[in-house]
Amino acid sequence: xxxxxxxxxxxxxxxxxxxxxxxxxxxxxxxxxxxxxxxxxxxxxxxxxxxxxxxxxxxxxxxxxxxxxxxxxxxxxxxxxxxxxxxxxxxxxxxxxxxxxxxxxxxxxxxxxxxxxxxxxxxxxxxxxxxxxxxxxxxxxxxxxxxxxxxxxxxxxxxxxxxxxxxxxxxxxxxxxxxxxxxxxxxxxxxxxxxxxxxxxxxxxxxxxxxxxxxxxxxxxxxxxxxxxxxxxxxxxxxxxxxxxxxxxxxxxxxxxxxxxxxxxxxxxxxxxxxxxxxxxxxxxxxxxxxxxxxxxxxxxxxxxxxx
Amino acid sequence: xxxxxxxxxxxxxxxxxxxxxxxxxxxxxxxxxxxxxxxxxxxxxxxxxxxxxxxxxxxxxxxxxxxxxxxxxxxxxxxxxxxxxxxxxxxxxxxxxxxxxxxxxxxxxxxxxxxxxxxxxxxxxxxxxxxxxxxxxxxxxxxxxxxxxxxxxxxxxxxxxxxxxxxxxxxxxxxxxxxxxxxxxxxxxxxxxxxxxxxxxxxxxxxxxxxxxxxxxxxxxxxxxxxxxxxxxxxxxxxxxxxxxxxxxxxxxxxxxxxxxxxxxxxxxxxxxxxxxxxxxxxxxxxxxxxxxxxxxxxxxxxxxxxxxxxxxxxxxxxxxxxxxxxxxxxxxxxxxxxxxxxxxxxxxxxxxxxxxxxxxxxxxxxxxxxxxxxxxxxxxxxxxxxxxxxxxxxxxxxxxxxxxxxxxxxxxxxxxxxxxxxxxxxxxxxxxxxxxxxxxxxxxxxxxxxxxxxxxxxxxxxxxxxxxxxxxxxxxxxxxxxxxxxxxxxxxxxxxxxxxxxxxxxxxxxxxxxxxxxxxxxxxxxxxxxxxxxxxxxxxxxxxxxxxxxxxxxxxxxxxxxxxxxxxxxxxxxxxxxxxxxxxxxxxxxxxxxxxxxxxxxxxxxx
Numbered sequence: 001x002x003x004x005x006x007x008x009x010x011x012x013x014x015x016x017x018x019x020x021x022x023x024x025x026x027x028x029x030x031x032x033x034x035x036x037x038x039x040x041x042x043x044x045x046x047x048x049x050x051x052x053x054x055x056x057x058x059x060x061x062x063x064x065x066x067x068x069x070x071x072x073x074x075x076x077x078x079x080x081x082x083x084x085x086x087x088x089x090x091x092x093x094x095x096x097x098x099x100x101x102x103x104x105x106x107x108x109x110x111x112x113x114x115x116x117x118x119x120x121x122x123x124x125x126x127x128x129x130x131x132x133x134x135x136x137x138x139x140x141x142x143x144x145x146x147x148x149x150x151x152x153x154x155x156x157x158x159x160x161x162x163x164x165x166x167x168x169x170x171x172x173x174x175x176x177x178x179x180x181x182x183x184x185x186x187x188x189x190x191x192x193x194x195x196x197x198x199x200x201x202x203x204x205x206x207x208x209x210x211x212x213x214x215x216x217x218x219x220x221x222x223x224x225x226x227x228x229x230x231x232x233x234x235x236x237x238x239x240x241x242x243x244x245x246x247x248x249x250x251x252x253x254x255x256x257x258x259x260x261x262x263x264x265x266x267x268x269x270x271x272x273x274x275x276x277x278x279x280x281x282x283x284x285x286x287x288x289x290x291x292x293x294x295x296x297x298x299x300x301x302x303x304x305x306x307x308x
Numbered sequence: 309x310x311x312x313x314x315x316x317x318x319x320x321x322x323x324x325x326x327x328x329x330x331x332x333x334x335x336x337x338x339x340x341x342x343x344x345x346x347x348x349x350x351x352x353x354x355x356x357x358x359x360x361x362x363x364x365x366x367x368x369x370x371x372x373x374x375x376x377x378x379x380x381x382x383x384x385x386x387x388x389x390x391x392x393x394x395x396x397x398x399x400x401x402x403x404x405x406x407x408x409x410x411x412x413x414x415x416x417x418x419x420x421x422x423x424x425x426x427x428x429x430x431x432x433x434x435x436x437x438x439x440x441x442x443x444x445x446x447x448x449x450x451x452x453x454x455x456x457x458x459x460x461x462x463x464x465x466x467x468x469x470x471x472x473x474x475x476x477x478x479x480x481x482x483x484x485x486x487x488x489x490x491x492x493x494x495x496x497x498x499x500x501x502x503x504x505x506x507x508x509x510x511x512x513x514x515x516x517x518x519x520x521x522x523x524x525x526x527x528x529x530x531x532x533x534x535x536x537x538x539x540x541x542x543x544x545x546x547x548x549x550x551x552x553x554x555x556x557x558x559x560x561x562x563x564x565x566x567x568x569x570x571x572x573x574x575x576x577x578x579x580x581x582x583x584x585x586x587x588x589x590x591x592x593x594x595x596x597x598x599x600x601x602x603x604x605x606x607x608x609x610x611x612x613x614x615x616x617x618x619x620x621x622x623x624x625x626x627x628x629x630x631x632x633x634x635x636x637x638x639x640x641x642x643x644x645x646x647x648x649x650x651x652x653x654x655x656x657x658x659x660x661x662x663x664x665x666x667x668x669x670x671x672x673x674x675x676x677x678x679x680x681x682x683x684x685x686x687x688x689x690x691x692x693x694x695x696x697x698x699x700x701x702x703x704x705x706x707x708x709x710x711x712x713x714x715x716x717x718x719x720x721x722x723x724x725x726x727x728x729x730x731x732x733x734x735x736x737x738x739x740x741x742x743x744x745x746x747x748x749x750x751x752x753x754x755x756x757x758x759x760x761x762x763x764x765x766x767x768x769x770x771x772x773x774x775x776x777x778x779x780x781x782x783x784x785x786x787x788x789x790x791x792x793x794x795x796x797x798x799x800x801x802x803x804x805x806x807x808x809x810x811x812x813x814x815x816x817x818x819x820x821x822x823x824x825x826x827x828x829x830x831x832x833x834x835x836x837x838x839x840x841x842x843x844x845x846x847x848x849x850x851x852x853x854x855x856x857x858x859x860x861x862x863x864x865x866x867x868x869x870x871x872x873x874x875x876x877x878x879x880x881x882x883x884x885x886x887x888x889x890x891x892x893x894x895x896x897x898x899x900x901x902x903x904x905x906x907x908x909x910x911x912x913x914x915x916x
Binding site: 034039216 | 706
């Protein structure tokens with residue numbers, strides 16, 4: 001953990017990873033975050049901002065940053081960078097590629113299917129005023145994450161990768177997302193817990209609002225994104241294994257193997273092979289200082305979207 | 309306008325002139341064929357007829373009428389003639405009747421010239437109302453009878469058909485400003501006319517529905533002739549003709565949707581969230597009207613700042629409108645009046661839209677233009693929380709979203725209760741702006757339910773089978789649910805039901821099958837109920853018989869028990885009797901004797 005005060009008027013790096021993101025969708029995202037950075041710059045909350053976008057799509061969304069932002073131009077950003085990876089690196093890999101060039105004080109990680117409220121950046125930066133806080137998570141709308149947080153301190157188990165602000169120092173300290181284990185799900189839980197193991201606090205800030213394009217089924221269940229079920233199944237075993245809950249990992253593995261659907265069984269076989277091959281992650285947090293496994297969740301939840 | 313209903317067109321003209329003119333003056337009658345002279349003189353005014361034909365004028369004069377000869381085509385000469393005839397009495401009004409072609413500019417200009425020369429005296433005219441209900445009914449039946457539109461007690465001349473708006477626009481264009489109204493609206497159409505439109509008479513179901521729609525959409529449905537008074541405007545004759553549509557906003561941009569966001573300015577944090585969900589829409593073919601209702605002083609300013617903080621691509625489509633007075637419906641009606649969208653939708657300042665809220669409405673409206681479009685709404689419980697760590701008073705989400713409202717619209721089910729929150733439907737703006745089907749401001753609550761039922765009946769409903777908005781149910785906080793008593797809710801509900809029940813109900817296509825299915829279900833339930841009732845009756849009878857048998861058995865048992873008790877009592881009495889006790893020694897002796905006898909009798913005899 002740092003014993004230094006965050007610099008007055010820090011610089012900000014906004015980074016997002018695209019995958020098959022349409023032009024209209026990117027423009028929406030870009031306009032939201034542009035307005036939020038405009039407000040933050042005007043209020044003196046940040047000194048400067050840059051936006052970097054990595055693209056894991058098969059085909060590039062644009063020929064370059066200039067084409068990407070189109071008529072909107074760079075707006076409040078000192079620079080806009082766009083990098084087409086030519087391969088699907090996943091969310092974790094894509095962000096790590098962008099982290100590598102981070103020179104700014106703070107990094108805002110956000111999904112391209114989000115739309116920032118005008119005061120998002122200002123509020124998130126305010127959340128880092130406490131030097132013990134390493135990650136500040138935004139409140140998502142219209143479907144708020146059910147994860148609990150301390151109403152007095154804001155402390156929460158982990159921060160959703162759909163939109164959080166962290167210090168570049170935190171990213172460097174923990175080496176970014178773990179791309180060996182995670183692709184696009186669970187990487188944020190692991191990122192948060194490793195930051196907490198280093199002494200940083202993770203807080204949820206309700207006044208920092210971000211729209212996240214999630215939708216409900218007819219019976220009120222959140223519709224999963226592409227590949228989410230598969231990665232979620234994999235992470236349900238990998239996370240407890242990594243955080244020294246081998247018992248729970250094996251119990252979940254057996255449940256996966258016993259499931260009737262092909263996807264669960266396939267993931268189960270893959271993980272069983274990995275255990276046999278000895279390529280599962282080395283356990284950390286042996287005293288269970290940060291990891292929480294409550295039911296199928298990684299934190300205490302106020303309510304469940306899965307309840308019928 | 310006078311509150312008294314006039315019996316004839318002449319009565320209407322006389323009533324209007326009476327209000328406009330002082331006694332002793334002259335009414336210059338340019339339409340003497342209307343025969344209003346008697347009605348005018350009865351008012352204590354002088355009547356001066358103007359005839360174009362000298363022979364007619366001569367005839368009238370011979371009959372004692374005050375009459376001059378002149379033509380509107382020569383207003384200067386006519387003025388001089390009239391001025392001479394009037395003398396020092398002064399002109400009270402010009403009467404042009406319905407014979408003047410109001411759409412002809414030279415005639416109107418001549419009338420205006422004459423009025424101005426006479427000191428800007430009022431002009432009284434009447435005109436046929438082509439928008440009246442019985443004409444519409446005839447047209448619906450494929451009939452067209454222009455003669456029916458001519459003056460009923462005047463000459464059968466007809467120069468033009470008017471609506472209220474067209475008459476106003478025509479007169480304004482000719483340089484006349486309205487000053488009074490005494491329209492002729494007979495209590496009932498003539499018997500012959502009623503016979504003509506019998507299937508659409510307002511006492512028939514179809515006629516009543518037609519009348520209800522006509523009267524709700526625009527006034528003057530019963531007016532046969534417009535009887536109006538005007539004064540020449542100081543501005544003179546308008547050069548450019550103006551639109552008579554009246555309600556179209558002066559703008560080039562016409563988005564698909566106008567979103568009416570109702571707020572009182574006391575929930576800035578949730579209002580910003582509502583706006584955020586609108587800014588993030590996948591379809592941006594919409595505008596937002598933030599309707600700040602009775603804001604506290606200075607409350608609108610931070611809202612304006614909050615709007616301007618959004619990206620210009622969104623903020624530029626948001627307008628803030630302050631609304632004073634009225635109840636919950638007032639802001640919506642005001643917003644509809646200034647909206648530009650083809651459709652209108654509503655959000656309260658704590659509602660949230662999913663990203664496809666507008667898109668879903670638009671797809672449905674493209675699929676079924678003109679219909680109400682309805683999406684599904686989820687609801688989620690939230691609780692107020694003060695003193696959060698981030699310094700903002702806020703709320704906590706305390707439940708998962710529930711989709712309790714049906715995915716598909718069912719009109720009949722909606723008659724029972726409101727199953728569509730106000731953020732769950734959009735409808736054509738013309739419904740409010742042209743057909744006057746706004747929200748009922750007299751309803752303290754349930755105004756959205758009443759409005760949806762009305763809109764659904766007129767337009768029909770196209771369902772968008774997707775959850776596209778979120779309603780927040782506040783736990784432990786004051787809402788419209790708690791701000792009004794249970795009695796008020798129930799009374800309003802009853803009032804709405806009675807209102808709909810007082811008129812025919814128009815249901816959309818597909819409801820015959822639905823109602824048949826409902827009825828079949830109901831019938832099957834009734835049959836099952838009858839069968840169950842019979843079964844219950846049979847079992848009840850069997851139970852009664854069993855009970856009767858049981859009671860008989862019990863009674864028999866009681867009798868036997870009584871006999872036994874009686875016997876026991878009697879036996880006890882014997883045991884307790886003195887004779888029994890006295891005889892006890894004898895009974896013992898007898899027992900001894902019997903024993904001895906048995907003993908001895910059992911032994912073998914000695915002699916054996």
